[in-house]
Amino acid sequence: MEFESNNSYYTPLGDGPSTVPNNSFITYAALGAATLAALYLSFKLLDRRSLVDKEGNNIPAGPKGFPILGSFFSLTQYPEVTLDQWAKKFGDLYSLWLGNQLFVIVSSPEIVKDLIVTNGAVFSSRKEMYVKSQTVFVGRGITATPYNDRWRKHRRIASTWLNQRAVDSYTNILDSEATVLIKAMYQESRGGQVPINPQPHAGRASLNNMLSIVFGTRTGSIYHPLVGQALKISREFMNVTGPMSNLVDFVPFLQNLPNPMRQRGEKLHQKLVDTYGGMIKDIDSRMQMGEGVPDCLAKTMIESKNEEEMDDLDMAILASAFMIGGVETTAAIMQWFSALIPAYPEIQKRAHEELDRVVGRDRMPTVDDEKNLPFCHAIVKEVERCHNPFWLGTPHVASDDFTYKGNFIPKGTVVVLNTFTMHHDPTRHANPDKFDPERYIRDNLTSAESANLADPYERDHWMFGAGRRICPGMIVAEREIWLTISRMLWAFTMEALPNEPIDLKEYDGLSGRSPVPFRVNLIPRDNKVAQVLALEEAPA
Numbered sequence: 435m436e437f438e439s440n441n442s443y444y445t446p447l448g449d450g451p452s453t454v455p456n457n458s459f460i461t462y463a464a465l466g467a468a469t470l471a472a473l474y475l476s477f478k479l480l481d482r483r484s485l486v487d488k489e490g491n492n493i494p495a496g497p498k499g500f501p502i503l504g505s506f507f508s509l510t511q512y513p514e515v516t517l518d519q520w521a522k523k524f525g526d527l528y529s530l531w532l533g534n535q536l537f538v539i540v541s542s543p544e545i546v547k548d549l550i551v552t553n554g555a556v557f558s559s560r561k562e563m564y565v566k567s568q569t570v571f572v573g574r575g576i577t578a579t580p581y582n583d584r585w586r587k588h589r590r591i592a593s594t595w596l597n598q599r600a601v602d603s604y605t606n607i608l609d610s611e612a613t614v615l616i617k618a619m620y621q622e623s624r625g626g627q628v629p630i631n632p633q634p635h636a637g638r639a640s641l642n643n644m645l646s647i648v649f650g651t652r653t654g655s656i657y658h659p660l661v662g663q664a665l666k667i668s669r670e671f672m673n674v675t676g677p678m679s680n681l682v683d684f685v686p687f688l689q690n691l692p693n694p695m696r697q698r699g700e701k702l703h704q705k706l707v708d709t710y711g712g713m714i715k716d717i718d719s720r721m722q723m724g725e726g727v728p729d730c731l732a733k734t735m736i737e738s739k740n741e742e743e744m745d746d747l748d749m750a751i752l753a754s755a756f757m758i759g760g761v762e763t764t765a766a767i768m769q770w771f772s773a774l775i776p777a778y779p780e781i782q783k784r785a786h787e788e789l790d791r792v793v794g795r796d797r798m799p800t801v802d803d804e805k806n807l808p809f810c811h812a813i814v815k816e817v818e819r820c821h822n823p824f825w826l827g828t829p830h831v832a833s834d835d836f837t838y839k840g841n842f843i844p845k846g847t848v849v850v851l852n853t854f855t856m857h858h859d860p861t862r863h864a865n866p867d868k869f870d871p872e873r874y875i876r877d878n879l880t881s882a883e884s885a886n887l888a889d890p891y892e893r894d895h896w897m898f899g900a901g902r903r904i905c906p907g908m909i910v911a912e913r914e915i916w917l918t919i920s921r922m923l924w925a926f927t928m929e930a931l932p933n934e935p936i937d938l939k940e941y942d943g944l945s946g947r948s949p950v951p952f953r954v955n956l957i958p959r960d961n962k963v964a965q966v967l968a969l970e971e972a973p974a
């Protein structure tokens with residue numbers, strides 16, 4: 435199959451500033467028919483605002499918003515900041531409207547546990563968003579599907595490649611890709627002589643891990659055409675499918691008008707089918723010709739497609755969910771780490787001392803070393819707390835009416851975990867805006883273990899979501915993040931360029947977020963680095 439040769443990952447803002455909403459309200463407003471529909475809807479909306487249950491309990495209070503649009507335009511730029519301000523005003527459980535859709539915003543660990551975990555039978559569905567679910571994923575794929583038998587089947591199949599035993603079986607691949615990453619960074623920076631943009635390197639490391647798991651293949655360099663193409667697809671996905679960014683998702687009459695988001699969604703859908711569906715077809719043909727194919731998700735799906743009643747589209751979209759969910763996310767954490775750490779020489783120094791004491795200079799840290807490197811482990815968790823790539827997560831939906839402590843949550847309400855507020859709660863994280871790994875120094879659990887703690891206030895962070903839809907890729911994600919970050923720390927002293935400050939506020943992406951491109955100096959810590967990376971012969 436052919437891949438477009440496109441290295442646009444160097445300029446990921448190619449589709450315009452990503453923090454601007456995707457729909458042009460002006461275009462829609464120009465259409466006269468909208469006025470009548472608007473009036474009708476505003477009456478309906480007023481009706482819904484007074485929703486009550488049988489006992490007369492109201493929906494939680496919240497910002498009023500505007501007729502028709504609700505609070506849409508308050509949430510276009512840095513929505514997590516607005517949600518945080520409203521949490522301070524309206525409390526840990528409040529509501530808002532976007533168009534005809536009611537949202538409930540949950541900002542405390544206790545309420546997340548009570549609703550999403552304890553009442554998972556009610557709060558584990560997804561809204562079939564017009565752009566993301568209906569147009570891009572066409573009702574398939576594990577991420578966006580409602581809580582039904584198709585989701586259960588896809589989650590079960592996904593888990594066979596993401597559970598602890600599976601991850602243990604391919605940890606050698608994650609380990610080798612982490613070494614390749616360090617080597618490529620070393621080489622591109624010419625042993626620390628020129629600054630580099632870590633983005634394509636982080637992207638390729640994550641991409642190669644997912645390519646191995648899903649298709650049993652990998653790319654040989656950041657210039658392989660699949661790197662540019664896959665990262666471009668993931669980036670477009672992040673910019674097209676924000677949980678609160680598409681007005682057309684919430685104002686249904688817009689779906690019948692000429693619609694740029696539908697076109698972008700359809701194009702993206704086709705790219706997914708052509709790229710990842712095409713790779714599955716290649717594997718299928720090779721298997722039919724009796725060629726040996728490495729074990730991978732695609733092979734599992736092809737072998738069991740009759741028994742599991744999966745068609746080609748099911749397989750293409752499930753593979754796409756891995757390629758999207760598993761690439762930008764882990765790569766974003768590696769990038770946030772690389773953006774943050776140059777500002778903290780004293781933290782690097784302490785990490786270097788720990789690494790030298792526990793691991794030494796003759797080898798790089800491994801998965802087994804993590805338990806003996808509490809400060810490096812704490813750095814990873816603190817990066818995740820400060821820079822969750824999905825502040826709004828993937829919202830859940832109530833599949834039934836529910837009343838929680840006098841607050842009515844009607845069936846169909848979208849429930850958002852307000853992770854920004856929870857990650858910045860000063861009662862749990864003193865001085866929350868400070869990057870301070872020390873706060874996790876006594877946390878010796880993985881995030882997967884932490885998610886199972888009985889006390890939700892003890893959980894490390896909420897980056898992976900919660901309940902029955904919690905990220906099934908947590909174990910592999912953590913392992914690859916550990917290997918890459920601990921090895922970057924082991925190999926380099928990371929420094930910002932004197933005249934190029936690294937922007938930690940702006941970010942790229944609407945559903946997921948990663949830093950805007952930046953460059954860093956990666957100074958090898960000593961000449962052992964080249965030897966351990968097998969770039970230089972060890973002295974006799």
Ligand code: HEM
Pocket residue numbers: 576577578589592596755756757759760761763764767823824827828829830897898899900901902903904905906907908910911
């Ligand atoms: C830093 C890395 C990652 C982050 C921050 C992340 C975050 C998330 C979040 C917030 C959700 C929604 C959870 C919820 O509904 O409560 C999710 C779901 C999901 N993630 Fe991840 N993820 C990461 C890595 C991965 C990886 C490596 C994979 C591998 C394939 C993956 C696959 C998925 C899938 C398939 C779902 C959908 C689950 C469902 O709806 O049942 N993720 N992820």
